[in-house]
Amino acid sequence: MTTKSxxxxxxxxxxxxxxxxQLTMMGLGSAIGAGLFLGSGAGVQAAGPAVLLSYLVAxxxxxxxxxxxxxxxxxxxxxxxxxxxAQRALGNTAGAxxxxxxxxxxxxxxxxxxLGAAGLLFTVWPVVPVWALSLIFMAVFTAINLAGVKxxxxxxxxxxILKVAAIVIFLIIGAxxxxxxxxxxxxxxxxxxxADFAPAGLGGIATALFVVIFAFGGTEIVSVAAAETRxxxxxxRHAIRTVVWRILVFYIGSVFVIAAVLPSTSEALxxxxxxxxxxxxxxxxxxxxxxxxxxxxxxxxxxxxxGASRMAFSLSQRGEAPRVLSRLxxxxxxxxxxxxxxxxxxxxxVLELLFPDRILPAxxxxxxxxxxxxxxxxxxxxxxxxxxxxxxxxxxxxxxxxFPVLTIVxxxxxxxxxxxxxxxxxxxxxxxxxxxLVAAIAAACWAGxxxxxxxxxxx
Numbered sequence: 068m069t070t071k072s073x074x075x076x077x078x079x080x081x082x083x084x085x086x087x088x089q090l091t092m093m094g095l096g097s098a099i100g101a102g103l104f105l106g107s108g109a110g111v112q113a114a115g116p117a118v119l120l121s122y123l124v125a126x127x128x129x130x131x132x133x134x135x136x137x138x139x140x141x142x143x144x145x146x147x148x149x150x151x152x153a154q155r156a157l158g159n160t161a162g163a164x165x166x167x168x169x170x171x172x173x174x175x176x177x178x179x180x181x182l183g184a185a186g187l188l189f190t191v192w193p194v195v196p197v198w199a200l201s202l203i204f205m206a207v208f209t210a211i212n213l214a215g216v217k218x219x220x221x222x223x224x225x226x227x228i229l230k231v232a233a234i235v236i237f238l239i240i241g242a243x244x245x246x247x248x249x250x251x252x253x254x255x256x257x258x259x260x261x262a263d264f265a266p267a268g269l270g271g272i273a274t275a276l277f278v279v280i281f282a283f284g285g286t287e288i289v290s291v292a293a294a295e296t297r298x299x300x301x302x303x304r305h306a307i308r309t310v311v312w313r314i315l316v317f318y319i320g321s322v323f324v325i326a327a328v329l330p331s332t333s334e335a336l337x338x339x340x341x342x343x344x345x346x347x348x349x350x351x352x353x354x355x356x357x358x359x360x361x362x363x364x365x366x367x368x369x370x371x372x373x374g375a376s377r378m379a380f381s382l383s384q385r386g387e388a389p390r391v392l393s394r395l396x397x398x399x400x401x402x403x404x405x406x407x408x409x410x411x412x413x414x415x416x417v418l419e420l421l422f423p424d425r426i427l428p429a430x431x432x433x434x435x436x437x438x439x440x441x442x443x444x445x446x447x448x449x450x451x452x453x454x455x456x457x458x459x460x461x462x463x464x465x466x467x468x469x470f471p472v473l474t475i476v477x478x479x480x481x482x483x484x485x486x487x488x489x490x491x492x493x494x495x496x497x498x499x500x501x502x503x504l505v506a507a508i509a510a511a512c513w514a515g516x517x518x519x520x521x522x523x524x525x526x
Contacts, residue, residue, distance in 0.1 A: 088224060089220030089221065089223065089224045089296075090220075090289060090292050090293070090296050090302050090303075090306045099227070099230050099231075099234070099314070099317060099363055099366070099367065102278075102279075102281050102282025102283065102284070102285075103282055103317070103318060103321060103363070104183075104187075104338075104339075104340060104360035104363050104364060105183050105187075105338075105360075105364075106278050106279070106281055106282045107282070107318075107321060107322050107325055107339050108325065108329075108335075108336035108337060108338065108339035108342075109275075109278050109336070110122075110275040110278040110279055110282075110322070111275075111322070111325055111326050111329065111331055111336055111339065112331055112332075112336050113267060113271050113274040113275040113278060113331075114265065114266075114267055114271035114272045114274065114275035114331075115263055115264060115265055115266040115267065115271065115326070115330075115331040116259070116260040116263075116264050116265075116326040116327070116331075117264050117265035117266075117271065117272050117275070118272070118275045118279070118322060118326060119319065119322060119323060119326065120272055121272055121275040121276040121278075121279045122279050122318055122319050122322055123319070124276065124480065124483075124484070125276065125279045125280050125282075125283055125484075126283070126314075126315045126318065126319065127480065128442065128477055128480045128481065128484070129283045129286055129314070129442075130315070131446070131473050131474070131476060131477035131480075132286075132287065132442045132445055132446060132477060133286060133287070133289070133307050134307065134467045134468070134473065135445055135446055135449035135467055135474060135477070136148070136149060136287055136289070136290040136307075136445050136449070137289075137290070137303050137304065137306075137307035137465055137467070138449060138453065138463060138465050138466060138467040139152045139290070139445075139448065139449055139452060140289070140290040140293045140299070140303045141293075141299065141300045141303045141304060141463070141464045141465035142456075142463050142464060142465070144293035144294045144296070144299035144300075144303070145294050145381065146291060146294040146295070146377040146378070146380055146381040146384075147162075147166060147291075147377075147378060147381030147382065147384075147385065148287070148290035148291040148293070148294075148378075148381075149165060149169070149287065149290060149441065149444060149445045149448065150162050150163070150165045150166030150169065150378060150381060150382070151381065151385075152445065152448040152449070152452060153165045153166075153444045153445075153447075153448045154385070155448070155452060156447065156448040156451035156452050156455075157444075157447065157448065157451070159387075159512075159516055160509055160512050160513045160516065161444065161509075162385075162387075163382065163385075163387040163512040163515075163516070164505065164508045164509040164512050165440070165441060165444045166378050166381065166382045166387065167382065167387075167388075167508050167512065168437055168440060168441060168504070168505060168508055169287075169374075169378055169437075169441050170375050170378045170379055170382070170408070171437070171504075171508075172284065172437040172438065172441070173285075173371045173372075173374055173375035173378070173408070174375055174408055174411045174412075175411070175430055176284070176285065176367075176371050176430075177205075177368055177371050177372055177375065177408070177409065177411070177412045178411050178412040178414075178415035178416075178426075178430055179415075179427060179430040180364045180365070180367050180368040180371070181201045181204045181205050181364075181368055181412050181415070181416065182197065182201050182415060182416070182419055182426060182427045182430070183364050183427060184200075184201075184204055184360075184361045184364035184365050184368070185197045185198070185199075185200035185201040185204060185416075185419075186427065187338065187357050187360050187361045187364070188200055188357075188358075188361045190338065190357060191354045191357050191358065196420075197419055197423070198416050198417065198419040198420040198423075199416075201412075201415070201416035201419060202413065202416045204365060204368065205409055205412045205413050205416060208365065208368055208369050208372055208409075209372070209405065209406075209409045211369060212369070212372050212373055212376065212400065212405050213396065213398070213400055213402060213405055214398060214400075215398035215399070215400060222369065223366060223369055223370055223373075226362060226363075226365070226366035226369065227366055229359065229362055230359065230362065230363045230366060231313070231317070233356065233359040233363075234317045234320075234321060237321065237324070237340060237343070237344070237356060238317075238320050238321065238324060240343075240344065240347055240349065240352070241321075241324030241325075241327075241328065241343055241347075242324070243347075244324075244328060244343070244346065244347045245257075245324065245327050245328065249347055249348070251348070252346075252347060252348050255327060255328060256327075257327060259326070259327055259328065259329070259330055260326055260327050262330075263330075263331070266331055269487070269490060269491075270490065270491040270492075270493075272487070273487045273488055273490055273491035273493075273494045274491050274493050274494050276484060276487065276488065276494070277436055277488065277494050277497055280436065280438050280439060280484075281438065282318065283314070283318075283438070284437075284438040285367065285370065285371055285374070286314065287441065287442070287445070288370055288371070288373070288374040289303065289306045289307065290303070291373075291374050291377050291378065292373070292374070292377075294377070295377075300464040300465065303465065304464075304465050307465075321340070324343060325339045325340075325342075325343055328342075328343045328346050329342050329343065329346070338353075338357060338360070340356045340357070340359075340360060341353035341354070341356050341357045341360075344356050372405065372408055372409060375404075375408035376400075376401050376404040376405040376407075376408045377401070377404070379392045379401065379404035379407060379408060380392060380393050380401035380404045383401075383404070387512065387515075387516075391403050392404045392407065415430065436488065436494075436497045436498050436501040437501050437504070439481060439484060439485070439501070440501060440505055442477075442481065443478065443481050446474050446477045446478050446481070447478070449467065449474055450471060450474050450475075450478075453467070453470055453471070453474075454471075485498060
């Protein structure tokens with residue numbers, strides 16, 4: 068598990084200036100975005116208060132996945148992360164497939180977060196249209212990502228700090244509202260939750276599960292960023308320990324407050340955080356949290372653009388993508404990889420102009436279950452590489468506790484999620500489309516590798 072990546076050449080290496088605190092907050096920044104501030108409302112609409120079960124299942128899974136990724140990233144901090152690990156454990160085609168799938172997932176998420184932030188900002192500042200705001204956001208964050216990883220990391224750090232502070236304040240106000248501690252505001256207690264816990268039954272929970280999985284998607288970016296972090300072994304260990312529990316507290320705590328205050332039929336679920344604060348009758352709080360949600364989505368966009376560009380860079384370095392994608396600028400940033408990764412975001416903004424209010428829901432449906440494939444590959448890779456390292460007597464700087472039991476538990480959870488997903492017509496469409504996409508990418512990667520070998524042989 069400790070073999071050095073063959074993905075670097077002299078003068079073509081990424082920078083190593085990201086600080087440990089920046090890595091930790093990036094993990095939060097990539098996960099606390101559209102999935103929490105917008106997707107949580109969609110989850111409650113789909114499953115009612117039973118969405119909490121979806122969060123508990125997905126939360127347990129992401130803890131196991133992050134522990135597995137932490138072990139591999141501490142031993143091998145490379146920009147391709149789980150794509151490289153899948154290549155070493157399962158072969159070149161598997162590694163390339165996982166890398167391209169994750170890249171495509173992030174490309175879609177970047178566009179969704181730009182449109183989501185623009186739509187939220189428009190609700191409190193209806194001056195510039197949504198499509199134009201989205202274009203502005205894409206241009207600004209493209210420039211930030213081209214400026215160098217140290218500047219990017221500091222920007223992301225303070226973005227994430229603001230989000231965390233806002234969520235803590237939201238949880239305090241939400242708890243006071245539920246318990247009836249706010250003056251002249253009746254507290255609902257648990258009446259909303261107990262009145263109709265699962266209005267849509269198992270199908271609703273299954274549908275919500277994929278909304279939740281989308282929300283947790285992006286947390287794995289910590290393993291990608293480890294390659295550009297000072298002292299990656301210590302940084303990864305600290306980031307894994309802190310990011311996981313913070314995300315669970317913020318997500319499950321926030322969703323509990325939303326489900327306890329807003330019924331599944333409430334129109335306020337379109338902007339659930341603002342809806343809860345409006346119910347608390349705090350003047351201006353709804354608009355304020357909406358602005359924080361805009362910052363949260365832009366922070367996640369920033370982190371996910373970083374992750375997508377680094378995955379494209381890694382694929383290029385390994386010969387699984389055009390060589391031009393590994394070209395670096397003076398700040399040691401893969402400039403072409405950044406440009407390719409943002410292109411769809413600009414296209415989505417134009418589509419929003421042509422088809423108003425129809426693009427964002429479609430984007431949410433595209434990427435829900437691709438996370439499952441990425442997480443599954445990480446668990447299988449860790450299972451193979453850890454056994455390989457143990458047989459060779461290789462010392463690992465960070466060892467996942469409970470191995471192999473917890474890894475197998477994670478794989479069983481994944482299998483159960485797939486089984487539950489196929490029980491719902493809506494989520495089964497996502498699963499089938501994802502499996503078709505995976506098969507198409509794998510076929511293209513296999514064919515590309517074989518064509519490349521043939522050309523080299525003929526040459």
